[in-house]
Amino acid sequence: MSWAGKILRVNLTAGTVQSEPLNMEWARAYLGSRGLGTKYFAEEVDPKVDPLSPENKIIWATGPLTGTMASTGGRYTVITKGPLTGAIACSNSGGYWGAELKAAGWDMVIFEGASPKPVYLYISDDVAELRDASHLWGKSVWQTEDMLKTSLQDPLLRISSIGLAGENKVLYAAIVNDLHRAAGRSGVGAVAGSKNLKAIAVRGTKGVGNIKDPKAFMKTTFEKKKILAENAVTGQGLPTYGTQVLMNVINEIGALPTRNHRDTQFEGAKDISAEAMATPRASDGKAQLVTNQACFGCTIACGRISKIDQTHFSVQNKPQYWGATGGLEYEAAWALGAANGVNDLEALQYANTICNEQGMDPISFGATIGAVMELYEMGVLTKEQIGIEAPFGSARALCELADMTANSVGFGIEIGWGSKRLCEKYGHPELSMSVKGQEFPAYDSRGIQGMGLTYATSNRGACHLRSYTVASEVLGIPVKTDPLTADGKPELVKAFQDATAAFDSAGICIFTSFAWGLADVAPQVAAACGDEYTTEELEKIGERIWNMEREFNNAAGFTAKDDNLPPRLLNEPAQTGPAKGLVNKLPEMLPKYYAVRGWDTEGRPTADTKARLGL
Known part of the structure; x- marks a missing residue:
C-alpha cells in the first residue's frame, strides 16, 4: 500500500x-x-x-x-x-x-x-x-x-x-x-x-517505498503520462499559457464576470491575458512572463513565473518585488482585473504578489474589491471611509487596498471580512457575489449555466474546483454540452463533483482530468495501494465524500436555502455576448439535482442514499 x-x-x-x-x-x-x-x-x-x-x-x-x-x-x-x-x-x-x-x-x-x-x-x-x-x-x-x-x-x-x-x-x-x-x-x-x-x-528522506505492485505502477503511470503529453490542453495549452489561456476564451463566450458581475464581457480582457503576459513591454522590452514551472512530479507545468515592470508605480520604491516570482493564473487575473474593471497587467501582478507574500486568497480579495468599487460608485462608500478614490478601473486603488488588507490597516480590515459581511454592514447584501459567504470564481453563470448549479451546491461555498463543468460546456471535455441550457446539467454537475472528490483524495492535480477520467486513475491507485480500486469504486468513493461533506454542513446549520445565487444572476439578464438576455436557471436545475443526488426536497441525503454509501 x-x-x-x-x-x-x-x-x-x-x-x-x-x-x-x-x-x-x-x-x-x-x-x-x-x-x-x-x-x-x-x-x-x-x-x-x-x-x-x-x-x-x-x-x-x-x-x-x-x-x-x-x-x-x-x-x-x-x-x-x-x-x-x-x-x-x-x-x-x-x-x-x-x-x-x-x-x-x-x-x-x-x-x-x-x-x-x-x-x-x-x-x-x-x-x-x-x-x-x-x-x-x-x-x-x-x-x-x-x-x-x-x-x-x-x-x-x-x-x-x-x-x-x-x-x-x-x-x-x-x-x-x-x-x-x-x-x-x-x-x-x-x-x-x-x-x-x-x-x-x-x-523527508524516506521516500515512498511501499508501493504494492511497483512494476504495474511504473507501467500504468508511464502510460497515463503519455496521455497527458498528447492531450491538447495538458500537453500544449497549459504548459504554454497556463490557466490564463482562458481569459480571452471566456470573454468571447460572454461569461467573464466584469465589474462585480454587472457585465459578462470585459473590454480590457486582452490587456490582462496570457498573450499579454508573454508580450514584451514598451517600458523595458521584456515580457512579464519569464517561464513556466511545475510542481512535484508534474508533467504539465502550468505554473507561471513572472517579473514585474520596475518602472510601474506600484513598485518604483519597492526593489524587493523586482525579482521573478509567482505569476498570474486565470482566477487571480480575473479577480484582480475584470472583476474590478482593471486592465493594468502590472498592477494585477503586484496585487497577486502581495497575496502570495502575505498569504491571502486573490479570488476572494479581488471579488471583495469589486463590491467595494460598486458601493463607492453608488455613493454608499466614500473616499474618506476607504482612504482612496476607488472607482471601477482604478489600478492604484487595487494596489493600495491589497497592501491595506494584507496588513489589516484602515479600511483593509473590513475588506478582510469578505464581501458578504462588508456588503451586509453597508446595507447592500445583494452586492456580494458569493455563495455561503465565499466569493465566485471567474465564470459568469448566465453564460455557463452548469456553473451556477456548481456554485450554489458547492460544499465549501462558491467554487469552480469542485465541479468544473467549464470543461464540458466550453471545452467539450469529456463531451460537449450547451453552456446556455439547463438541460442535463444536474447530472453533469453530480458527475463532476463525485469525480473531482476522487481525484483530490488520490493526491493528484485536478488538471489531469482534462485528459484523464477515473478509468485512468483507478489502475494507478490499485497498483499503488493493492486493493481492487475500479472505476466504479472510485465513483462511489467520490460520491461518499461529497455526501459526507454535505452531512457536515447540514449539521452545521446549512439548509436548502443556502443553495442559492445572488439576485443579480437570477434576475438581471446578461447584456452582451452569446448569453445576452439570459439569467441563470438555478430554480429549474436545483430540484432535479436533489433528485439525482438521492436527497430529499430539503437537500438532505436520504436514509437509502446513506445506506448505499456506507455513511
Whole structure:
C-alpha cells in the first residue's frame, strides 16, 4: 500500500506531538487527502464549532499517490471549518510540500487546541516537535521560509506557512508553501493564525517505498503520462499559457464576470491575458512572463513565473518585488482585473504578489474589491471611509487596498471580512457575489449555466474546483454540452463533483482530468495501494465524500436555502455576448439535482442514499 500508515496528532494547547496509526478502514473507504482528512475531521469536530476557537481542528493531509511517480502527485489538502463560510473547508495545494511530508513517513498532521504563543512544527522523518516561532511572527511567507531554511541550515526544507493575513485572521487568509503555491480558499490560514501556528517545516528522506505492485505502477503511470503529453490542453495549452489561456476564451463566450458581475464581457480582457503576459513591454522590452514551472512530479507545468515592470508605480520604491516570482493564473487575473474593471497587467501582478507574500486568497480579495468599487460608485462608500478614490478601473486603488488588507490597516480590515459581511454592514447584501459567504470564481453563470448549479451546491461555498463543468460546456471535455441550457446539467454537475472528490483524495492535480477520467486513475491507485480500486469504486468513493461533506454542513446549520445565487444572476439578464438576455436557471436545475443526488426536497441525503454509501 502507498499510504505511510501514520499520522501526527499535535495538541497545541498542551504542546504535545504524538504518532498514531492511520485508520486503514477509513483509508480504504475515503482514499486519502480530502476524503480521509474530512472523515477524521467530521468524526472529531462538532459541526457547530466556532471556526476561530481552539475547539476547531485543522488537518494537513496527503493522498496515496502523493509523493509517488504518478504525474502531479504532489498535492495535499488542508481541512478545517472555514471562518469565511462556516462550512467545511478543504483547500488544495501543489508545489513540493505534500510530497515532502509523505517522504518523511506521514499521511497527515492533525492540530488540536491553540498555542499560548507562536509556534511552528518541525518534522524530520520520525522526529517531530513544536518549536518557538516568536521570531517568525509578523513575518511574511517569504521571510518565514528563508529564516527557517537559514536557521535550520537546511535549504531542502519544505515550508507551509501563514503570512500577515493569517496572523491578522483575514477571513480568506491562505496557507502558502514553496513561496507561491497555496491552499488558498475559505480562510484556512486564519484558522492557523487563531491557533498561533505559524508554519510546518518538513524534511523527508524516506521516500515512498511501499508501493504494492511497483512494476504495474511504473507501467500504468508511464502510460497515463503519455496521455497527458498528447492531450491538447495538458500537453500544449497549459504548459504554454497556463490557466490564463482562458481569459480571452471566456470573454468571447460572454461569461467573464466584469465589474462585480454587472457585465459578462470585459473590454480590457486582452490587456490582462496570457498573450499579454508573454508580450514584451514598451517600458523595458521584456515580457512579464519569464517561464513556466511545475510542481512535484508534474508533467504539465502550468505554473507561471513572472517579473514585474520596475518602472510601474506600484513598485518604483519597492526593489524587493523586482525579482521573478509567482505569476498570474486565470482566477487571480480575473479577480484582480475584470472583476474590478482593471486592465493594468502590472498592477494585477503586484496585487497577486502581495497575496502570495502575505498569504491571502486573490479570488476572494479581488471579488471583495469589486463590491467595494460598486458601493463607492453608488455613493454608499466614500473616499474618506476607504482612504482612496476607488472607482471601477482604478489600478492604484487595487494596489493600495491589497497592501491595506494584507496588513489589516484602515479600511483593509473590513475588506478582510469578505464581501458578504462588508456588503451586509453597508446595507447592500445583494452586492456580494458569493455563495455561503465565499466569493465566485471567474465564470459568469448566465453564460455557463452548469456553473451556477456548481456554485450554489458547492460544499465549501462558491467554487469552480469542485465541479468544473467549464470543461464540458466550453471545452467539450469529456463531451460537449450547451453552456446556455439547463438541460442535463444536474447530472453533469453530480458527475463532476463525485469525480473531482476522487481525484483530490488520490493526491493528484485536478488538471489531469482534462485528459484523464477515473478509468485512468483507478489502475494507478490499485497498483499503488493493492486493493481492487475500479472505476466504479472510485465513483462511489467520490460520491461518499461529497455526501459526507454535505452531512457536515447540514449539521452545521446549512439548509436548502443556502443553495442559492445572488439576485443579480437570477434576475438581471446578461447584456452582451452569446448569453445576452439570459439569467441563470438555478430554480429549474436545483430540484432535479436533489433528485439525482438521492436527497430529499430539503437537500438532505436520504436514509437509502446513506445506506448505499456506507455513511
